[in-house]
Amino acid sequence: MADKVLIYSRFPKSMMTRFAERFELLDTGGKPPREVFPAEELGGIRALLTAGGSPFGAEAMDLFPKLGAIVCYGTGYDGVDLKAAAARNIAVGHSPGANAASVADIAMTLMLATTRRILVADQYVRSGDWAASKQSPMMRPQAGMPGRRIGVYGMGEIGRKIAARCVAFESEVGYYSRTKYDLPYQYFPSLEALADWCSVLMIAVRAGAETQHVVNADILRRIGADGYVVNISRGSVVDEKALVAALTDKTIAGAGLDVFEKEPHAPDALTALPNVVFAPHIGGHTLDSHVAMQNCVLANLAAFFEGKPLPYAVKSA
Amino acid sequence: MADKVLIYSRFPKSMMTRFAERFELLDTGGKPPREVFPAEELGGIRALLTAGGSPFGAEAMDLFPKLGAIVCYGTGYDGVDLKAAAARNIAVGHSPGANAASVADIAMTLMLATTRRILVADQYVRSGDWAASKQSPMMRPQAGMPGRRIGVYGMGEIGRKIAARCVAFESEVGYYSRTKYDLPYQYFPSLEALADWCSVLMIAVRAGAETQHVVNADILRRIGADGYVVNISRGSVVDEKALVAALTDKTIAGAGLDVFEKEPHAPDALTALPNVVFAPHIGGHTLDSHVAMQNCVLANLAAFFEGKPLPYAVKSA
Numbered sequence A, B: 001m002a003d004k005v006l007i008y009s010r011f012p013k014s015m016m017t018r019f020a021e022r023f024e025l026l027d028t029g030g031k032p033p034r035e036v037f038p039a040e041e042l043g044g045i046r047a048l049l050t051a052g053g054s055p056f057g058a059e060a061m062d063l064f065p066k067l068g069a070i071v072c073y074g075t076g077y078d079g080v081d082l083k084a085a086a087a088r089n090i091a092v093g094h095s096p097g098a099n100a101a102s103v104a105d106i107a108m109t110l111m112l113a114t115t116r117r118i119l120v121a122d123q124y125v126r127s128g129d130w131a132a133s134k135q136s137p138m139m140r141p142q143a144g145m146p147g148r149r150i151g152v153y154g155m156g157e158i159g160r161k162i163a164a165r166c167v168a169f170e171s172e173v174g175y176y177s178r179t180k181y182d183l184p185y186q187y188f189p190s191l192e193a194l195a196d197w198c199s200v201l202m203i204a205v206r207a208g209a210e211t212q213h214v215v216n217a218d219i220l221r222r223i224g225a226d227g228y229v230v231n232i233s234r235g236s237v238v239d240e241k242a243l244v245a246a247l248t249d250k251t252i253a254g255a256g257l258d259v260f261e262k263e264p265h266a267p268d269a270l271t272a273l274p275n276v277v278f279a280p281h282i283g284g285h286t287l288d289s290h291v292a293m294q295n296c297v298l299a300n301l302a303a304f305f306e307g308k309p310l311p312y313a314v315k316s317a
Helices: A013-020 A039-043 A082-087 A100-115 A118-126 A157-168 A191-197 A217-223 A240-248 A287-305 B013-020 B039-043 B082-087 B100-115 B118-126 B157-168 B191-197 B217-223 B240-248 B287-305
Strands: A004-007 A024-027 A047-051 A069-073 A091-093 A149-153 A172-176 A200-203 A228-231 A254-257 A276-278 B004-007 B024-027 B047-051 B069-073 B091-093 B149-153 B172-176 B200-203 B228-231 B254-257 B276-278
Touching: A013 A024, A013 A287, A047 A287, A069 A287, A082 A091, A091 A287, A100 A118, A100 A157, A100 A200, A100 A228, A100 A254, A100 A276, A100 A287, A100 B100, A100 B118, A118 B100, A118 B118, A118 B276, A149 A157, A149 A191, A157 A172, A157 B157, A172 A191, A191 A217, A217 A228, A217 A240, A240 A254, A276 B118, B013 B024, B013 B287, B047 B287, B069 B287, B082 B091, B091 B287, B100 B118, B100 B157, B100 B200, B100 B228, B100 B254, B100 B276, B100 B287, B149 B157, B149 B191, B157 B172, B172 B191, B191 B217, B217 B228, B217 B240, B240 B254
Parallel strands: A004 A024, A004 A047, A047 A069, A069 A091, A149 A172, A149 A200, A200 A228, A228 A254, A254 A276, B004 B024, B004 B047, B047 B069, B069 B091, B149 B172, B149 B200, B200 B228, B228 B254, B254 B276
Antiparallel strands: none
């Protein structure tokens, strides 16, 4: 009999096919488990798969008295209450680094699309305004990449890949993270100092309680009127209200956003802005990174059911 | 009395301000010069500024019997009949390399925006379809950059900068150009062989009679259904009708286009397609590259009026 895995978040059906070859899946489709499955079935669940950003606290854990493993799809695990898991002897796994290149690439895509105003440019051609020689203030030349100061906030695998890409664009790279690494980029001792220096702030920090709303009105003011924010980490890192205000009153020039405070919702005041490029949390959304993340999930689940430690365990869990 | 310079193409007024500090400008705004200025005024013109891609042949030259210098704004000079200029002892200048980084960056922007489907992604968020959990076939995960085979057609300054950027994205780079260089990229002896190998064809070749429509239906078929074309060179290099057909019947997956056969017009059949990202020939359109190109123009004009050779002369002229 195949081991049972509860699918706690909503994942595309196509993605579940591969897991279903190996495990018996109880798929909630993202609905509260009790609405979908009887309590006795939930009582037998020993492992579940969740999106790392979805809230999963003590109360949710206690729905599954036999739970031994929470496996997060993706790098993040900020939705999981690690203390509550540890107190219940529940192992927590994730997919470290499997999507780092894919996420770094969406960061670059959003930065370039925003600074070169590609949405406006595309519309300028499609609408016929170009053919009609209509003026477009949004089409005025902007600063290019050579010499641009890119501030990377967070120097994990994704931050490093962003930095390496930016150097190839002849940009200057600076970073702030809790730790100073032996890396060929200028280190700033605070997010404030990095924001003062840079013209693009790339948010690549791991999300958590200590990074909640750290990119606030003050940081945005420091980035300044020629500056941009790109967030591919988690919506929680940015004070979204302050960001909307800064984009509306031109405190900053623009933003590229793959993540939002309350996904899949982005506030109307934000989505109405012309100086933002949006993506629906597709940072890790490439064929290669999905395969790599699935490999981590399968390895974590297989090890757990064999009674072994998770090969991709969350370090602090 | 300031030296007179005829402005043959249509340039933004803001761009002319700097030249007007030094020279007396006769600005046609892109209209036929005879419609704007009396013949005797044109007869005295010794130097003119033109967009390198605009047709400027023997007949046009003969409007200006005293013409001694044709200065192209930008790298390209494919619109200028170099033989006709040489026969009339007219020097031809351009701005070599001044916009190479800016053009390479628009190539990268178009490739990333097209392969990661950023127009669809942005609209998916803005429309509320994401919040409503609506399915979108265009949002299916695509191949990412690591391991992607990028074929660079043309290995001048722009091609080299594109290649260097692609390597930072962990992609494989191959190239075809008339000359094989000592570069760490795989060389292909023909455009056909490059097209067979690559999944993105980056067109960075210098335009001219010998490259007219070389990217044709056969080349597009070789790039294949998972493949993309990015053109930041000149529209003339691509058979635009064949491209429209290939994009419509999914012979290739998509395209990113900064240049077109008959600018500023892009065919309706092309601009109606969802799998293309368009830009209105803004490759060299950044503040830094404009300054660098203007420096070349000023140096060329100053040297000419001092009776010296153009410092940025077209080599074959």
